[in-house]
Amino acid sequence: MLPTIRQLHASLTTGETTSAALTEAALARIDATDGEGGHAFTHVYREQALAAAQASDTLRAAGLARSPIDGLPVSVKDLFDVAGEVTLAGSVVLQDTPPAAQNAVIVQRLINAGAVIVGKTNMTEFAFSGLGINPHYGTPRSPWDRATGRIPGGSSSGAGVSVADGMSVVAIGTDTGGSVRIPSAFCGLTGFKPTARRVSAIGALPLSTSLDSIGPLSASVECCAIVDSILSGEPYREPSSPQPGQLRFAVPSSVVLDGADEQVVAAFDRAIEALREQGAVVHQLDIPEFEQLAYINRQGGFVCSEAWAWHRKLLEQHADLYDPRVASRITRGKDMSAADYIDLLEIRSAWIASLTNRMRQYDALLMPTSPIIAPAIAKLQTSDDAYFATNGLILRNPTMINFFDGCALSLPCHRNGEAPVGLTIAGPAMHDAHILDVGLATEKILQTIRQA
Template sequence: MLPSLIELQNALEDGRTTSVALTQAALARIADPDGEGASVFTTVWEEQALAAARASDILRAAGLARSPIDGLPVSIKDLFDVAGHVTRAGSAVRRDAEPAKRHADPVRRLAQAGAVLIGHTNMTEFAFSGLGLNPHYGTPSSPWDRARRRIPGGSSSGAGVSVADGMAAAALGTDTGGSVRIPSAFCGLTGFKPTAARIPSGGMFPLSASLDSIGPLAASVSCCAILDGILSDDARRAPVAPPPSRLRLAITNSLVLDGADDVVRGTFNVAIERLRAAGVIIDTLEIPEFSELAHINRKGGLVCADAYAVHREALETQFDQYDPRVASRILRGRDIDAADYIELRALRAQWIAAIEARLRNHDALLMPTVPVIAPTIASLQASDEAYFAANGLILRNPTLINFLDGCALSLPCHAPGEAPVGLMVAGPAHADARILDTGLAIEGILGVR
């Protein structure tokens, strides 16, 4: 089991380790030729990280620890500016871009809290896929069933594997349609997609201004809550797990289990029965609006429209440098006109209102984060048909919550040694504190920490 941020911080406080030792261990795992480091990181900041670790140890010796992440190695998705370094966004298009002049807002908050920034992590090009494949910088494999090399999930692929393989204590990711929660599910981690407006995105290369959100991948719900508090500059209390008998949760048969494989369906059902046995009230709701989303987004949706606005000039001059599977999706936005876009935003507002009304009496909605276990990298590299079918299915459930402008945790619900399966604990916008509280209770009942 991965150590939590609190456990690592206690070890620092007790003198059982130092920030330098933790950072050196993380760097050694990154550099291990038998490991995944070469495809997990696009850039490693060894000298900078060790300098930050030494500074943290000096401050701690003087009684000046800055936060619960002070001195801990944190990886940064290669979508965020880090001063002095190129933000490639997983693309060859930006390989020779100018180095950033300043930290992105979330990176600055982590650095001010004492995090040791260890490197930029690999990702799907421009964050536009839930699978994690990258033809430019390689694709790291999920920690489970490594002999068969299964996808890590995307787009925050390197972020997930960096934490799962001990190359970082936590990771900074983004989530436009599940890009924090999907790699968390496939890598056996906990990930949190907050209400988008709570965390500033200055200095982040955008995919969709309408849907982008910023969140952490880590070992536990409490870890995610610590990081969320720093990223949002919100000094809220730590999450508190309510008694099981006070929880009223919802599940639905509308869409979210369609196409689920036997492993995910069985693991999800076992988790629900364990929650019920502990005294949690779980109601089944009909949410027909979920099945309407594919039609609402039939022309490509907000994400394609927003992405095309960002990329249209580069697509004209550097098209041959794009991943063709990414470029083809961005180009769908070319055919969405202003009237379509205005209609989409109006339909979204109506859709959100309808679902918020259905969830009004429940603490959270539960569903599988992803309805299938991770497929192999080779099977998706070999076939466009398999790639796009898997991408649509893997993104489907998380995307519901992005379109809702909601917040959600993905936490492990599988037995040790079995294929990783994520349980999504979701709610509407600004229900973040309630979702973290509820997630902490579920984590305790399922015994995943």
């Protein structure tokens, strides 16, 4: 089991360890020649991290701790601005652009909280895939079945692996269609996608300004709640676990299990049964909105249209420097008219209202984060058909929550030793605190499954 923020904070407070020791251990794991650090990170801030760790230890010795993450190693996805660094976003086309003049808002908030930023993590180029494959900087392997070499999930690929392999305690990713939750699911972590508007995206390179959100990947629901409060700039509210008998869950009756692996179905069914055994009410619910979404996004949706608006000039000049699989998806956006985009805005508004009304009597939706376990990297690298079919399948479930403008957790629900499987707990916009509470209660129940 990975140590939690609370456990490490206690160890720092009692003097059992130091920030310098934790940081040196994280950097050693990044450097390990038999590890994934070389593919998980695009930049490593060795000297800065060690200096920040020493500063944290000095302040703590004087009785000062800036936050629960003070002195803990943290990684940030390589689409957040770090002052003096070029923000690459997993690309090579931006290598000659000017360095960032200042830190992204969330990076500065982490620094102010005492986080030790150990580096920037690798990602799918421009965050445009749920697989995590990057032809420029390599693809870190999921912690499960390293011999085969399976995808870590994307687009926050290095983020997931950095936490799973102990190269950071927390990773910060972005989530436009599951890019925090999918790596969390495939790497056996807990990930939180907040309501997008709660966390500032200033200084983050966009994929889709309508759908982008910023959230943490870490060891527990409480870890995510702590980091979310720092990212959002809101006072920390400790999650309170409701009794399972107070909870009512809805499981979509269609779409979310289509094409699912038997491992995912088995883990999901066990999770549902465990919740019911503890007194939670779990109903199947018809959600026609989920059945409509593929058709609604048939022209590429917000992602393609908004990505095209940002990338069109770069693609005109440097298309040869893009990952062709990313470029082909971005260019779909050029065929959307302004009228199509306005129609999509109106459709989304009505879709959100309808789904919100349908969920009113439930605490949360439950579904598999991904309907399949992490597939092998090699097959997806060599076949465009396999790449795009798998990408669409993996993104399908989490994308629905982004279109909903909702918030969601992904919790590990597999047994120890099995392929990692994530359970999504999702709710409407601005229900973040409630979803974290529900997640805490669910996490306690799932832990009995994982240890079985």
